[in-house]
Amino acid sequence: MYRIDFNKLRFLVSDDNPHMRRILRTLLHSFGAREVYEAEDGATALEMFSHYVPDIVITDWAMPIFDGLELAQMIRQPDANGNPYAPIIMLTGHSEKRRVTLARDAGVTEFLAKPISAKGLHQRIMNVVTNPRPFIKTKNYFGPDRRRNVNSSYVGPERRTGNKADIMQQPSLMDKARMPG
Amino acid sequence: MAKPKPPAPHVQAYADHHVITQPNPLRHAVQYVEDKDADDPVARAEQALADLSGEFDNWMQAECNRLAAAYDTIVKAGFTPAARDELFRAAHDIKGDAATFGYAAAGAAADSLCRIIEHAPDIATVPADLIAHHVQAIQAIVREQTNIDRIGVAETLSAHLRGVADDYLKAVNHDRPEHLEAILAPSIVPGE
Numbered sequence: 001m002y003r004i005d006f007n008k009l010r011f012l013v014s015d016d017n018p019h020m021r022r023i024l025r026t027l028l029h030s031f032g033a034r035e036v037y038e039a040e041d042g043a044t045a046l047e048m049f050s051h052y053v054p055d056i057v058i059t060d061w062a063m064p065i066f067d068g069l070e071l072a073q074m075i076r077q078p079d080a081n082g083n084p085y086a087p088i089i090m091l092t093g094h095s096e097k098r099r100v101t102l103a104r105d106a107g108v109t110e111f112l113a114k115p116i117s118a119k120g121l122h123q124r125i126m127n128v129v130t131n132p133r134p135f136i137k138t139k140n141y142f143g144p145d146r147r148r149n150v151n152s153s154y155v156g157p158e159r160r161t162g163n164k165a166d167i168m169q170q171p172s173l174m175d176k177a178r179m180p181g
Numbered sequence: 182m183a184k185p186k187p188p189a190p191h192v193q194a195y196a197d198h199h200v201i202t203q204p205n206p207l208r209h210a211v212q213y214v215e216d217k218d219a220d221d222p223v224a225r226a227e228q229a230l231a232d233l234s235g236e237f238d239n240w241m242q243a244e245c246n247r248l249a250a251a252y253d254t255i256v257k258a259g260f261t262p263a264a265r266d267e268l269f270r271a272a273h274d275i276k277g278d279a280a281t282f283g284y285a286a287a288g289a290a291a292d293s294l295c296r297i298i299e300h301a302p303d304i305a306t307v308p309a310d311l312i313a314h315h316v317q318a319i320q321a322i323v324r325e326q327t328n329i330d331r332i333g334v335a336e337t338l339s340a341h342l343r344g345v346a347d348d349y350l351k352a353v354n355h356d357r358p359e360h361l362e363a364i365l366a367p368s369i370v371p372g373e
Contacts, residue, residue, distance in 0.1 A: 001219055008210040017274050019240045023281065026233055030226035055207055062273050085190075085203065093277030093295075095368045114277035115288070118226035129210055135190075135201040145200075 004129050006032035012054035013038045014045035014071060015091070016063045020116075024058060024091075027118055031125070042066035046074055050082045056128060058121075061092035061099070068092065069106050076107035078142050085135060087128035087144075091116060107143025109133075230281075237282040244278060245323045247271045248291075252316045260305045269298045275319060286335030287322040290315055293343040300350050300360045311349060315342055 013024045039045035043065040059068040087109040095113045110124040133144040190203035248271040254264045272294040279288030294315040301307045322335045354360040
């Protein structure tokens, strides 16, 4: 079976609530992570993102100075310093579908609604590590492909012009690893 | 720790978009292990959280104190933008944290308060009792947890507050369809 060696991953946790940061640190260390950097607002998180170049960002939404949504938008600048492809997990008390759509359109990779659970967090990290999605760059979006599935029953207009690349499915790393040869 | 250099991305250009694919930069963190050698990181983390739970009552009380302070500021000085934001953030943190700390009913009441702050057309015109009752209920649920939670009073109180708040929000947003849709939409959190 496959597992993640958390010891090889560098995390940036951004949350203004010290209790939630402590919980996240506890969970990540329990998973095996050693490098966990913490920021208490969006501005500090962006500075730490550029400095430490984390593999995975876990951010709250509601934070002072600028929030998690703005942080995601700033990270997802294709020509910026740092790694604009870094997976971003939005961990938030917001639990409305509208918020998920906003987060997705800001380039967030995974969404995890509080209350937090060890299983939910592990699952999201597992997903971003083993199932990276291709990135899409358009006039007004840069981020992970927002189409996770091909919907064969979809009857609306095709909004992406192009040919076969409109189908963005990518086998997961797990699937690739299981393939013979 | 030195990190491996990320592989160069492969870019496919189309009429109105680019598709950028790169070999998985985090592949180095995926390992194959024999089933017999597999540990359970989730169980380990749950145990660590349980070990931390001795702190939760104090943390919940601190969150409650923050909410009370934010509310006191509003009572004394009215709804300034900063005071409104602080009340929302304090309630929002309780909404997110309370269930983890063992106070799920307080989290539900805080969620209801967040909805009022977020969806009331003018927070200054919200009946003062509606906000006061939410703040007081959250404090009471946390303070009296051991006494009232056993008989389901906390859940009943939170559910009642949510009902009253939703009735108010539906009435004041009857001509604001985007807010009405958000108020009536089901939560994405199972069981909420």
